[in-house]
Amino acid sequence: MIRQTNSQSVMKLNGAAKHAARFAAGISALVLLASAAQAQDAATFYKGKTITIAAGSSAGGGLDTYARLLARHLSKFVPGNPTVIVQNMPGAGSLVAARHAFSVAPKDGTHMAIVLPGAIIDALMKGGDRSGYDPTKFNYIGNGNTETLVCVTRRDAPVKTFADTFERELVIGATGPGSTLVDGPQVLKNALNAKIRIIAGYKGSREVSLAVKSGEVHGVCGLAWSSAKAQYPELNDPNGPLQVLVQENNKEHPELKGKAPLSFNFAKTDEQKAVLNLFYEPAEYTRPFLMPPGVPADRVALMRKAFMDTMKSDELQAEARKTKTEANATSGEELQAMVARLYNSDAKTVEGLKNALAK
Numbered sequence: 001m002i003r004q005t006n007s008q009s010v011m012k013l014n015g016a017a018k019h020a021a022r023f024a025a026g027i028s029a030l031v032l033l034a035s036a037a038q039a040q041d042a043a044t045f046y047k048g049k050t051i052t053i054a055a056g057s058s059a060g061g062g063l064d065t066y067a068r069l070l071a072r073h074l075s076k077f078v079p080g081n082p083t084v085i086v087q088n089m090p091g092a093g094s095l096v097a098a099r100h101a102f103s104v105a106p107k108d109g110t111h112m113a114i115v116l117p118g119a120i121i122d123a124l125m126k127g128g129d130r131s132g133y134d135p136t137k138f139n140y141i142g143n144g145n146t147e148t149l150v151c152v153t154r155r156d157a158p159v160k161t162f163a164d165t166f167e168r169e170l171v172i173g174a175t176g177p178g179s180t181l182v183d184g185p186q187v188l189k190n191a192l193n194a195k196i197r198i199i200a201g202y203k204g205s206r207e208v209s210l211a212v213k214s215g216e217v218h219g220v221c222g223l224a225w226s227s228a229k230a231q232y233p234e235l236n237d238p239n240g241p242l243q244v245l246v247q248e249n250n251k252e253h254p255e256l257k258g259k260a261p262l263s264f265n266f267a268k269t270d271e272q273k274a275v276l277n278l279f280y281e282p283a284e285y286t287r288p289f290l291m292p293p294g295v296p297a298d299r300v301a302l303m304r305k306a307f308m309d310t311m312k313s314d315e316l317q318a319e320a321r322k323t324k325t326e327a328n329a330t331s332g333e334e335l336q337a338m339v340a341r342l343y344n345s346d347a348k349t350v351e352g353l354k355n356a357l358a359k
Contacts, residue, residue: 053087056097058204059204069316071084076315078303092178109303111291122135138339141304142307143329145326148283149221149247150225150247151170151245157170172219225247247260250264251264279353304333
């Protein structure tokens with residue numbers, strides 16, 4: 001009886017093992033089918049769709065320029081060749097566009113945004129408060145260009161060199177809070193004690209440009225060099241009415257080497273240098289393209305590849321050269337890591353930068 005019972009138990013165990021193996025094989029097959037379906041979805045999803053790129057600035061500004069440059073070429077590098085359109089969404093230094101992307105925009109991969117760096121660093125400057133939106137949760141698709149910020153001033157202004165700003169007042173035009181046109185000179189004023197008076201409230205960088213050229217203000221600061229070249233062709237003339245007063249960075253732009261000093265070199269203390277280094281790090285991603293949190297990972301990966309392929313394409317680079325627009329892209333993966341590193345910055349340095357940005 002015992003021998004028979006053991007034999008029956010072995011048969012039952014073998015049957016159970018076979019059933020478990022069949023069940024596991026079935027689960028594996030389902031997982032493979034799901035993965036294949038997901039991959040197929042990423043490759044076919046965009047056919048017949050429209051991708052909207054929200055530019056967090058007014059028409060004609062730097063963000064708008066890069067949004068439209070990408071939009072004109074992106075479709076060719078996305079499977080399904082979707083339509084790509086640009087929607088201007090200015091306001092609050094791109095915070096309007098950033099908040100819309102985080103909370104309102106569809107999370108299916110059909111919405112992108114390009115925002116000012118201030119919209120990424122905003123939560124850090126609010127003591128890490130991410131209740132409005134969390135910049136570390138965006139899916140970063142890539143950066144259109146690594147920029148150097150500059151001050152462009154009139155040669156007939158009372159300030160002739162950046163060193164003069166420690167003795168005489170420089171009046172500059174700016175847009176709204178959160179814009180580099182405000183934050184850039186604010187840091188020069190508060191961290192380095194430069195005598196800069198900021199006239200804010202202009203609708204966009206194009207309107208500031210008109211104010212500079214008319215003599216309404218002495219100049220503009222916090223302007224990306226790529227935008228400065230396009231908006232102020234007078235800079236091509238070494239004896240023209242405008243000049244680059246200073247490079248607002250900790251490293252020189254190749255085209256400006258020896259032509260304008262670095263603001264970083266005017267820092268006298270380690271604390272000043274640390275604050276400037278933290279502020280100038282986002283210059284590495286002044287043209288960041290992002291997607292909302294929650295977009296399927298395969299579509300994010302597809303769009304990151306399409307972005308880099310587009311930016312490196314002969315067609316886009318030819319147009320960039322023709323319009324004097326720099327297009328040296330950074331990958332989405334690199335940009336994601338930069339933002340994560342930013343939000344792990346030293347608390348004392350963050351507090352110092354907050355004070356430097358205070359009005």
